[in-house]
Amino acid sequence: MKKMTERVKQILSGYAGENPGVLTNLARLLDHGTLAGTGKLVILPVDQGVEHGPARSFASNPAAYDPDYLFELAVEAGCNAYAAPLGFLEGGAAGHAGEVPLILKLNNSNSLYESADPISVQTGSVGDALRLGCVGIGYTIYPGSALAGQMYEQLRELTEEAKSVGLVVVVWSYPRGSQLSKEGETAIDVVAYAAQLAAQLGANVIKVKLPSAHLEQDAARKVYQREKIPIETLADRVRHVVQSAFDGKRIVIFSGGGKISDEALLEQIRAIRDGGGFGSIIGRNSFQRPRAQAVKLLRAIMDVYKG
Amino acid sequence: MKKMTERVKQILSGYAGENPGVLTNLARLLDHGTLAGTGKLVILPVDQGVEHGPARSFASNPAAYDPDYLFELAVEAGCNAYAAPLGFLEGGAAGHAGEVPLILKLNNSNSLYESADPISVQTGSVGDALRLGCVGIGYTIYPGSALAGQMYEQLRELTEEAKSVGLVVVVWSYPRGSQLSKEGETAIDVVAYAAQLAAQLGANVIKVKLPSAHLEQDAARKVYQREKIPIETLADRVRHVVQSAFDGKRIVIFSGGGKISDEALLEQIRAIRDGGGFGSIIGRNSFQRPRAQAVKLLRAIMDVYKG
């Protein structure tokens, strides 16, 4: 590992409360792949097999049924990391040891049973992450679910354990629950709140969805209007979310969502960059298309962030 | 133990993420009995005493009330392994030590209380499996049950413990629950999903039911039609399920179901073979008939797989 860039050092300074083990793995994340040293990240996540089932996830590009393919894609595209559930990492971690930083996704949902107040179930452990050579763990919370408390407590325990062995904690913070409207799940006030919650829970890296200009909660709407918080453009909203995560001192990355056109996606990437976002997590828009196309798109995204 | 065949080595290469203890017990499974070295498996499972009660399970062949009988049947027929709950293994493991690889079924259901969202209860431990000389543990999940999360978390803990002491993890993945239709329990999209879930949860060997051509979930149906996934013949469907378990890198075996005619059963076996399935688990079609007939049928099945 080479000397860290000034930008990486600056980012790490926001994590001075962590032990050197966590700092080292954060540095590994920030210093790998095409974006190494820039302070930006593009991560390949593949948990759709669990979330949506195999055919919906992989049939459009059947190579992706194979765990080895996904490691190869992350490596070839120069991603900062590859994040997946236990089975997929077990399937390739030995054969691709050291090729790309790994994040073990410790909990997952599936769509064979669905509930208005969802909970995500633990399917891996900190011990699994260590034996598979990962730099960090990933965990999803659903702020707004009646069962969110169970996830917060489990995340708290896993975070304490993970940090104690030097692993980075990446939190997927996805508002969802019976007291939120569908539109509210991506409302700017709610997404900013989700980022704040993850940061307060001790997350090192926070992943949220791109926020809309909708305002969900009455008490919040009054404040946004009174304080004239700018939320018109996507870049404005990204900036507000990043501010909501300790004034930019926590790494916040944004998810790409479902398959959209390349240009629409790159437009989003530019807004993330302009708003001071730290990067993207690109799943369905990469592994659901043929390898060459996927690599090309991921590189185009990285070009925006480097730009 | 002799040198492994090329086919067994190839299968084991998909498990490079496991420790040598797990690989050794996987090799024991694949290198035992009539099908040793072929990469195919026929396993004798006997948990019907718990699931359906003694008379429904054993009255048609009363010899099977006796735990010793079932060990003898598995040995005589040349099965790769015998899988049963705690009591049945305790009843014969000492007297038949070393004669056949054993799988301790760690959870079970019974039919004295039934619920639309079932859960299977833990009735044995990893420690029990070790003291009884087993090569692996077995565990049932019911994807689609409202209580599935409890089973996933328990399986996760047992899997971590089992693998850490070198035991193979065999998962029975049987979709069932209040949001699934009866027909949906064996729908091709749902069975493929069940196989994917088991693989992602870290299963080394996956057991599913033979899938029908029915498509249960709307979101999945669109994909099967758009991508023209072949599901007309049973062999097609077996092939899709095997692909859904990490592109054939996980051992997937199929259950025989209730008593059917020998010819119908062998027809299924041929489809499993033609679709690239790894073998069968044959319970009621073996222990519910007289010993000689059972052995004859099991050998006929093995002949198909060897063929």
Added chain:
Amino acid sequence: MKKMTERVKQILSGYAGENPGVLTNLARLLDHGTLAGTGKLVILPVDQGVEHGPARSFASNPAAYDPDYLFELAVEAGCNAYAAPLGFLEGGAAGHAGEVPLILKLNNSNSLYESADPISVQTGSVGDALRLGCVGIGYTIYPGSALAGQMYEQLRELTEEAKSVGLVVVVWSYPRGSQLSKEGETAIDVVAYAAQLAAQLGANVIKVKLPSAHLEQDAARKVYQREKIPIETLADRVRHVVQSAFDGKRIVIFSGGGKISDEALLEQIRAIRDGGGFGSIIGRNSFQRPRAQAVKLLRAIMDVYKG
């Protein structure tokens, strides 16, 4: 301890899967009291104080309020063992140390709160059984209760712990729950199922109620009729229950139930003997009558079993 009889050795051979500690305590049970060496058992159980309250249990023979009395009764009558909850054993175990094998009943119910789906609560531990000098633990399950799974899991943990320290596991298997009719609780199909469940859960000794000729479950009724399983006489039904517990390789004993006439009780005992049952557990018919009468009746019962 003297050399075991051939019958005792034969019974123990069915438990070859257990460690020498468990075998030793099983031998102690089978080699104590009037029936020592015969392979038959008569056990004195006194948990009615908890189950029904003190007056209903002891007012008809007030001597039985005193914990010492019950030890004395078991010793004088020559019972194989005395089984009771924590308080009663603590009350006499020191003063009667070594006089009679003890079984600590680890869970209990009471009738101050009742539910259609009952659960029995843990009130003692394996550690308690050891410090009180017991040969085994007792545990009640209610197959058919919506909460049965909690009892199975607790029994599983206690069984693993008990056997690891050489204690015998005695399971009271009493079907009860919202999906069973009152008549169904003692139906032959259900009692046989209860015996099978206990055996599969690892019980060394199984206690069930005497079965009636009623058939509760439709799926079972068809099999009993098709296979012409004899269930007309009580001896037939006892034979079927014993067969259902691993073809006679598990010790199955039967409860006496409420107070009935001596002759009616002895008639039942003869049926148990003729059906191959291993013995009886006689509570209310012994401690609820004056000492001399109780001893006389218990000896008459033992005479039947010796006969």
Added chain:
Amino acid sequence: MKKMTERVKQILSGYAGENPGVLTNLARLLDHGTLAGTGKLVILPVDQGVEHGPARSFASNPAAYDPDYLFELAVEAGCNAYAAPLGFLEGGAAGHAGEVPLILKLNNSNSLYESADPISVQTGSVGDALRLGCVGIGYTIYPGSALAGQMYEQLRELTEEAKSVGLVVVVWSYPRGSQLSKEGETAIDVVAYAAQLAAQLGANVIKVKLPSAHLEQDAARKVYQREKIPIETLADRVRHVVQSAFDGKRIVIFSGGGKISDEALLEQIRAIRDGGGFGSIIGRNSFQRPRAQAVKLLRAIMDVYKG
């Protein structure tokens, strides 16, 4: 500590099943204060601050807001012990070390949320009792509550832990729940049942309310009538409750209840004495009146017991 009296030795002989640590602390309880050596006990309990709130508990005698006051009251009046929750014992245990045996009340209820099926919550530990120099722990069960099972299991665990470190276990057994009438909470059959349950759960000292002549349960009523159990006078009922706790081999004490006239209270004390009760626990009738009056009353009570 001086040589024990014959009466104390006789009482201790009923506890021969306990280890010397528990016997020593029982002896300390029985050999302290005005009633030392008589086999009778008067204990000062102060958990009303938690149960009813501070003003309802202490406003009539504001000195009692102060934790030190309550120690002083117990010492001055010559009580056998002082029982209170964590905060009150922490408030005075150092300053009054060794002055009076202490019982840490390990669970408590409050009246800010009430339910037909109550549960009492753990608010202290065995470790707390040890570090505060206590001779025992106190624990409340509500037999008859739908949640009673949770309290029995928690009591079981705490009892095992407490006895293993030599602490005495005092159980407050207060029937309460949705299947009991208000009158039934103090019905003689129910109070006797409550005493039996506590004894079977391993309690060393049992505290119940004074029973009325009401009979709550149908099945019990028949037995009381058939067996002609005397329950007309309070002394009769006390005698029956004491008999129900292992024929007088467990220490049973009675609560004074709400504030009543001194004469009425002393009348109750005489009945407890005449019925063979072991003593009283006097809370609201002592700390809710001025110190001098309280001491005078407590001494009058002790005089009755000594008489």
Added chain:
Amino acid sequence: MKKMTERVKQILSGYAGENPGVLTNLARLLDHGTLAGTGKLVILPVDQGVEHGPARSFASNPAAYDPDYLFELAVEAGCNAYAAPLGFLEGGAAGHAGEVPLILKLNNSNSLYESADPISVQTGSVGDALRLGCVGIGYTIYPGSALAGQMYEQLRELTEEAKSVGLVVVVWSYPRGSQLSKEGETAIDVVAYAAQLAAQLGANVIKVKLPSAHLEQDAARKVYQREKIPIETLADRVRHVVQSAFDGKRIVIFSGGGKISDEALLEQIRAIRDGGGFGSIIGRNSFQRPRAQAVKLLRAIMDVYKG
């Protein structure tokens, strides 16, 4: 650390039951900042980011999005301590090590899901408090919630653990639940009860809301009227609450609540002082205004307490 003042020694004498580690950290709290040695405390708490979301908490003074800002504010204003959840303390504890005593708030609620019977979720641990250099832990209970028992048990465990490693326990005791009216949450009887509960649970420092003259519970109202407890003025009520916390032997501080005018706030502070309260916890009235104004107000508050 210098020699303690007489007032501090007097306060510490009420905590003689605690170990020297806890006493040391209590002394650190009482001997820091502008009010050092006076026996009064002003603490800066910032958990509103979790409770109300980032914009509602910080948009009016955006500097407060930054964790470092809040440390600087506490230091500059001369607060006795700064209390916050995990993320905010991790964000500044290294950079501001030793500058101000820290209290890690171990549980938190948020407003994305709300319930009539709320529960606060654990989001930090005693281990976290130690690694971050804190003097104590903070924990919120909601007396009156149907789920309060879960919080009491968790607080009990955390308190035992925290004190065993010398950490001070600060309890936020906020009545809330389906059996309390909105007005009742700050009723004098209920707030006094809440203070008593926290004290009995072992809290070293108790934080309650300022009580109104409303009386919520019928049983309490009778006592307040009969005993003529003075509750007309705020100072009266503060005095009663302090009395309810062990007659002034527990440190009780009061929260400032939402943003109000400076004069109104100072009026409250004078009442707290006159009633014998130990100080204030000032959140929204400090961090939601510009730094200079906030420091000025906090100093004015401290002047009242010093006065």
